[in-house]
Amino acid sequence: MRPYARLGLLVVAAIVGGCATALDESETAAKTAAALKASFRPAGQAGLDRLEQDETQRACSLAAGKAPPKDVAAMIEQTNLATIRYPADGKLLGDWKNGERIAQEGRGKQFSDDPKGPVGANCYACHQLSKGELSFGTIGPSLYQYGKLRGNSVDVQRYTFGKIYNSEAFTACTNMPRFGHKGILSEQQIKDVAALLLDPASPVNQ
Amino acid sequence: MKAVRAAVALVALAIAPSLLAQGSTADEIAKYRAALQDGNPAELWEGRGEALWKQQRGPKNVSLERCDLGLGAGVVKGAYAQLPRYFADADRVMDLETRLVWCMVTLQGYTEADAKKNPFGNGNDRKSDLEALTAYVTSESRGVKMNVPMRHAKEAEAYRVGEKLFYFRGGTHDFACATCHSEEGKRIRLQDLPDLTTAQGAQKAYTTWPAYRVSQGELRTFEWRLYDCFRQQRFPELVFGSDAAIALTMFLARNANGAPFDAPAIKR
Numbered sequence: 414m415r416p417y418a419r420l421g422l423l424v425v426a427a428i429v430g431g432c433a434t435a436l437d438e439s440e441t442a443a444k445t446a447a448a449l450k451a452s453f454r455p456a457g458q459a460g461l462d463r464l465e466q467d468e469t470q471r472a473c474s475l476a477a478g479k480a481p482p483k484d485v486a487a488m489i490e491q492t493n494l495a496t497i498r499y500p501a502d503g504k505l506l507g508d509w510k511n512g513e514r515i516a517q518e519g520r521g522k523q524f525s526d527d528p529k530g531p532v533g534a535n536c537y538a539c540h541q542l543s544k545g546e547l548s549f550g551t552i553g554p555s556l557y558q559y560g561k562l563r564g565n566s567v568d569v570q571r572y573t574f575g576k577i578y579n580s581e582a583f584t585a586c587t588n589m590p591r592f593g594h595k596g597i598l599s600e601q602q603i604k605d606v607a608a609l610l611l612d613p614a615s616p617v618n619q
Numbered sequence: 620m621k622a623v624r625a626a627v628a629l630v631a632l633a634i635a636p637s638l639l640a641q642g643s644t645a646d647e648i649a650k651y652r653a654a655l656q657d658g659n660p661a662e663l664w665e666g667r668g669e670a671l672w673k674q675q676r677g678p679k680n681v682s683l684e685r686c687d688l689g690l691g692a693g694v695v696k697g698a699y700a701q702l703p704r705y706f707a708d709a710d711r712v713m714d715l716e717t718r719l720v721w722c723m724v725t726l727q728g729y730t731e732a733d734a735k736k737n738p739f740g741n742g743n744d745r746k747s748d749l750e751a752l753t754a755y756v757t758s759e760s761r762g763v764k765m766n767v768p769m770r771h772a773k774e775a776e777a778y779r780v781g782e783k784l785f786y787f788r789g790g791t792h793d794f795a796c797a798t799c800h801s802e803e804g805k806r807i808r809l810q811d812l813p814d815l816t817t818a819q820g821a822q823k824a825y826t827t828w829p830a831y832r833v834s835q836g837e838l839r840t841f842e843w844r845l846y847d848c849f850r851q852q853r854f855p856e857l858v859f860g861s862d863a864a865i866a867l868t869m870f871l872a873r874n875a876n877g878a879p880f881d882a883p884a885i886k887r
Binding site: 441442444445447448449451452453454455456459460461463464465466469470473474477478522523524525537538539548549550551552581588590591595596597 | 776779780782783784786787788789790791792793794795797798799801802804805806807808809812816849850851853854855856857858861862863864866
């Protein structure tokens with residue numbers, strides 16, 4: 414069975430296996446699906462397909478802000494790990510200066526954004542990175558001195574590239590987007606951001 | 620006098636944006652708010668809304684003064700603190716904006732499309748009657764404790780659906796409301812994010828909308844707040860008065876129960 418199909422079954426089992434409230438729960442789920450269907454219209458680059466969940470989104474919505482059950486979490490991480498495409502040329506790091514621009518850029522994928530305009534990652538929305546940028550968010554941990562603290566080994570590079578490509582592969586139901594898997598960033602952009610974290614010359618590691 | 624104070628405040632605002640842009644820390648916003656305390660430009664919207672409420676308008680040329688906002692025909696005082704709620708005549712749970720549209724259609728004879736066609740002003744020459752009416756009605760609940768009912772089965776259902784929607788992840792970024800609003804003390808860049816899963820967080824956020832947005836020169840309603848957060852969430856466009864908008868409003872308004880309503884407010 415394909416891993417995604419198996420994850421689907423696990424999620425269904427988690428709902429049905431519940432308790433007396435299972436019926437209530439499935440009725441609410443049906444009403445919610447109907448409400449979603451009736452309440453949005455396509456705008457700009459954001460079509461209604463944005464409301465169609467994949468199995469990871471479905472399972473993490475069900476967890477409702479709490480950690481998902483262990484078996485579900487393991488399956489989410491396994492299925493997402495399988496999606497990561499490492500660069501064919503084996504080079505995992507790009508140019509940290511481009512990486513800094515990508516980490517700063519907040520535009521991209523909103524219905525109000527120009528579809529031909531820049532698509533950034535806005536890492537600073539959630540993380541502290543270089544010391545000079547004081548306007549950073551705190552949804553994620555500080556990444557200041559990320560490379561200085563972990564070194565720049567191939568293993569660290571692979572983890573870092575993979576984490577940015579598909580964050581769910583390492584932490585089920587994380588709040589961090591899956592930049593490569595969901596087509597937000599290109600392979601080259603991920604290399605550049607990875608360099609921002611790991612290049613010894615990057616302001617992150619000063 | 621009210622209008623004069625608001626006009627003075629508007630002049631102050633025209634000078635202020637560059638100042639705000641330099642360092643929009645919570646501190647500065649607080650100072651700013653204090654300076655404007657008795658001159659919130661939202662008063663201009665409230666005044667226009669009150670006039671619209673009383674004016675004979677629409678194909679039937681009647682005012683909205685017989686509109687039932689849940690406490691009986693024509694009762695405005697305190698009505699917003701008990702919305703959204705179930706209305707038997709419409710057989711639907713409605714928030715204030717949806718109820719205003721209902722009254723414009725049933726009492727004044729507008730078509731639904733006409734009543735809804737301009738829900739949000741553009742901060743400039745295109746003013747929204749619905750925003751003005753919302754400002755007026757909400758101002759009549761200032762100081763009233765939030766007391767959103769959950770007696771009817773459809774009210775309970777709207778609440779449960781709203782809760783589900785709050786945790787619904789989708790789109791390119793896997794975002795849900797919960798991504799940005801379910802932990803205390805978090806922020807995006809420098810903007811503080813309320814934790815809307817606690818009573819305290821929901822109370823603080825919900826009771827301060829509608830708000831005059833300094834950065835936009837416009838009064839914004841709670842439906843606008845939802846519309847814009849869905850935009851940031853990378854979802855498609857939220858339809859005005861839709862089931863999802865009402866269900867989420869029900870979820871947050873009900874969680875705010877017990878706190879005194881304190882809007883129209885003024886925000887960054």
